[in-house]
Amino acid sequence: MKFFVDTADLAEIRDLAATGLLDGVTTNPSLIAKAGRNFIDLVAEICEVVSGPVSAEVAATDYETMLAEGKHLSKIAPNVAVKVPLTPAGLKVCRALANEGTMVNVTLCFSAAQAILAAKAGAAFVSPFVGRLDDIGQNGLGLIQEIVEIYNAYPAFTTEVLVASVRNPIHVVESARMGAHVATMPPNVIRQLAHHPLTDKGLSQFVADWAKTGQSILDQKLPVRD
Numbered sequence: 001m002k003f004f005v006d007t008a009d010l011a012e013i014r015d016l017a018a019t020g021l022l023d024g025v026t027t028n029p030s031l032i033a034k035a036g037r038n039f040i041d042l043v044a045e046i047c048e049v050v051s052g053p054v055s056a057e058v059a060a061t062d063y064e065t066m067l068a069e070g071k072h073l074s075k076i077a078p079n080v081a082v083k084v085p086l087t088p089a090g091l092k093v094c095r096a097l098a099n100e101g102t103m104v105n106v107t108l109c110f111s112a113a114q115a116i117l118a119a120k121a122g123a124a125f126v127s128p129f130v131g132r133l134d135d136i137g138q139n140g141l142g143l144i145q146e147i148v149e150i151y152n153a154y155p156a157f158t159t160e161v162l163v164a165s166v167r168n169p170i171h172v173v174e175s176a177r178m179g180a181h182v183a184t185m186p187p188n189v190i191r192q193l194a195h196h197p198l199t200d201k202g203l204s205q206f207v208a209d210w211a212k213t214g215q216s217i218l219d220q221k222l223p224v225r226d
């Protein structure tokens with residue numbers, strides 16, 4: 001499973017990229033507003049830090065303007081994935097950009113029917129929002145299961161399932177069990193994945209026991225080999 005970070009905070013992106021665990025970045029207009037930076041400059045900088053797909057979302061909602069914005073955004077860097085909303089106009093833009101070889105992430109997907117349309121429109125990614133479905137009492141992970149099952153039944157669908165609106169490690173693990181290709185997570189969820197209380201407890205014990213030996217690994221000579 002690929003890991004994308006869902007943020008426009010460049011410091012966080014640099015920090016996570018340095019771990020070697022980051023495969024891409026997703027942004028959205030709300031995250032860009034929070035960052036308070038010039039959109040194009042920020043996306044260009046993110047694209048220099050991360051070589052994988054960096055999603056940059058169009059702002060308009062009509063076909064002509066979305067298409068023009070998508071073409072503009074795609075020129076920032078070769079790894080930009082233009083993000084369009086899952087609307088009839090957005091799907092039309094997706095098809096036009098995909099035909100030109102641009103990666104498109106179709107976002108705001110809340111049903112399997114919408115996901116089928118995204119695949120037919122040639123999307124590189126479809127973004128089903130699990131957390132927002134959970135928030136209204138629907139089964140976010142159930143939607144991931146449905147989409148993975150449908151896409152697997154049609155090898156001609158090359159669209160990757162990008163699990164979005166991820167709120168906790170359970171969303172990530174369950175999506176991985178279902179075979180979703182990508183999860184995009186806020187930085188805190190990526191960090192939560194590494195934590196387990198027994199890891200912390202076990203490590204403290206090992207550190208304490210090692211100190212009792214009075215040894216230092218780096219001070220010891222390696223055996224001489226012939």
Ligand code: E4P
Nearest residue numbers: 006026027028132164165166
């Ligand atoms: C995905 O691309 C979206 O930016 C994101 O996952 C939305 O998450 P939220 O529901 O936490 O805002």
